[in-house]
Amino acid sequence: MTTSTIAVIDLDLPGATISRHVYGHFAEHLGRCIYGGFWVGEDSPVANVRGIRSDVVEALRAISIPNLRWPGGCFADDYHWRDGVGPRESRPRMVNSHWGDVVEDNAFGTHEFMDLCELLGADPYVSGNLGSGSVAEMSAWVEYLTRADDSPMAALRRANGREQPWRVPFWGLGNEAWGCGGNMRAEQFASLARQYATYCRNHGGNLLYRIAAGANEADLHWTETLMRSFDDLAADRAGSAGPFQAVSLHYYTMAGSWSDKGDATGFSTDQWYVTMARARRMEELLTRHSTVMDRYDPHRKVGLVVDEWGTWWNVEKGTNPGFLYQQNTLRDALVAAVHFDAFHRHAERVVMANIAQTVNVLQAMILTDPDSGALVLTPTYHVFAMNTGHHDAAALAVHLRGVETRAVGATELPLVSASASVKGDTALVSLSNLDAETDRTLVLDLRGRDVVGHTARVLTATALDAHNTPEQLDAVAPADHAGVHPHPRGLEVELPAHSYVTVALELR
Ligand code: AHR
CATH class of the missing domain: 3.20.20.80 (Glycosidases)
Structure with a gap:
């Protein structure tokens, strides 16, 4: 079964610069x-x-x-x-x-x-x-x-x-x-x-x-x-950001507890979803710490x-x-x-x-x-x-519609994750299908600038725990992705189950 999701991107509304240092x-x-x-x-x-x-x-x-x-x-x-x-x-x-x-x-x-x-x-x-x-x-x-x-x-x-x-x-x-x-x-x-x-x-x-x-x-x-x-x-020091310029944050993703974190390979589909839900927690942590920081530093200098x-x-x-x-x-x-x-x-x-x-x-x-x-x-x-391509590019907001979710414990895991950026006449869209089993298509509703060309790459494998070894260096390696097609709103992208896809857009 394939299902469809829409991602609306205003290509002419660049946001903050994504530091290459991320x-x-x-x-x-x-x-x-x-x-x-x-x-x-x-x-x-x-x-x-x-x-x-x-x-x-x-x-x-x-x-x-x-x-x-x-x-x-x-x-x-x-x-x-x-x-x-x-x-x-x-x-x-x-x-x-x-x-x-x-x-x-x-x-x-x-x-x-x-x-x-x-x-x-x-x-x-x-x-x-x-x-x-x-x-x-x-x-x-x-x-x-x-x-x-x-x-x-x-x-x-x-x-x-x-x-x-x-x-x-x-x-x-x-x-x-x-x-x-x-x-x-x-x-x-x-x-x-x-x-x-x-x-x-x-x-x-x-x-x-x-x-x-x-x-x-x-x-x-x-x-x-x-x-x-x-x-x-x-x-006291007008214009200075104080004695230090940044504060840090640590967060690790595990599928289990601190004493039994789960194995790197041979995990279950349930553990796949738990892992994705835990990884998504980074978003919540950034929002919460940023909210605290905003109270003291509304101009975001720190x-x-x-x-x-x-x-x-x-x-x-x-x-x-x-x-x-x-x-x-x-x-x-x-x-x-x-x-x-x-x-x-x-x-x-x-x-x-x-x-x-x-x-x-x-x-x-x-x-x-x-x-x-x-x-x-x-x-x-x-x-x-x-x-x-995202290094030092301007972030673009990606408005997702029709994303299916899956219950993972007390949280609802959105099964698609996406982000985008623009630098001059190129934009890069990153798309993850977190669904372990289901292929889906996603429509990129591209607004604000003309898209005159595109290329796409896909990273996936048959097994969820596929990995590379000295004997099989390219068991998991990016390949050109032929599954991107013209669509009245922009482009339609095939997202195989458990895959990561990037679409590079040439703009005018
Ligand atoms: O990265 C391994 C360890 O994890 C680091 O040394 C420590 O800062 C954290 O607890």
Whole structure:
């Protein structure tokens, strides 16, 4: 059976700009994300540039990776940056107590991370240690990275082989301060964030965009406390956005509970729908946190940064439970698509989002085989690839009519998700059919500008848990979509069951 839905889009009413940074990434010293994922070392048989995997860099450049958050996550609040600079052989070791209780040798530190960002063409987002560090330590790290003259930290950087300062646009003040980042109360953290932010200085022309560790899921009190905390400072400094420029938010999608999150593969159709309903919750969270922020910042100068999001499943059998290695299927791809629709709709407030995590951890773009080193692009990667047209484009409102819903527990899950954007003479429409079983058609009612051409791509597979492996690299890969036809209102698009479709429009 096929059913029909209508999406009305006014192509001549561009909204807020969708920051390319909502397509941002996160890489933590966790499992095989850094070690074995990004970093193999100079002597590795895997092709590398100064120890950084060339194939990983190439794959991420192909999706125009805009930024990379590092070194955590929970790890960030245990990390002391001085341990990761200077000759590699003499760097001290530490225990990575959050993730597998393994010994970290600090081979990948500040210089390696900045080198990685330069190879990627991505903006660095450094997550500073507020949980177990000191104000002076964080302040010195900023100076080390960004100062040009002969200050003590700039001199140390030079002695370690880097003459010029780096540009560091994004700076995190702690991570999950309500949990692994110090088990703090909101009021306590808000005071500390003000203090730390003050000493994270703008050196020379480097302007830091400071991001205060934000709320877990629906903790509106946390967001409200942070917003209130710098309200008085903002009032004192006309034109300034206060000590920090953004607050963050973390939300992970699971099909089960925290103790049994559900498996990445072999899940039931019911679990598919539960997952989609949980992914849709991002929309509600953005609305609720934005509403709180609007009260204190009606002109939307303070950003909301979703610096951790994605699926979190039970680890793959036989892998270290502390390494958070999971398979990535068509279901993960649809979860990503639903999140991007929400980020696009909230473009006015959501300035950045970072999927957790880029390689070999949680909802990864890339999986690398620990034995052969083979690289696999996941279905999630392909959604990022199909959406590059949304980077820095103007959001377009998509008014959906006739969308069927399905009851999932107490919520009604709309079975179609959509968003759109326009940049010059091209528009991109993203369409997800979240229905596990039913194909549907959707009519794009396109108004305001003439559509003179179109191309379309589709991402789907027979099985809901289809995924790519070293043996089958393209089991889930985008293909040209022939199912787009002229319609009196615009275009009619076939949406196979459990599929993601993008339609690129040429406009006049
Ligand atoms: O991404 C894995 C972990 O999830 C991060 O370290 C932490 O911030 C969050 O709880």
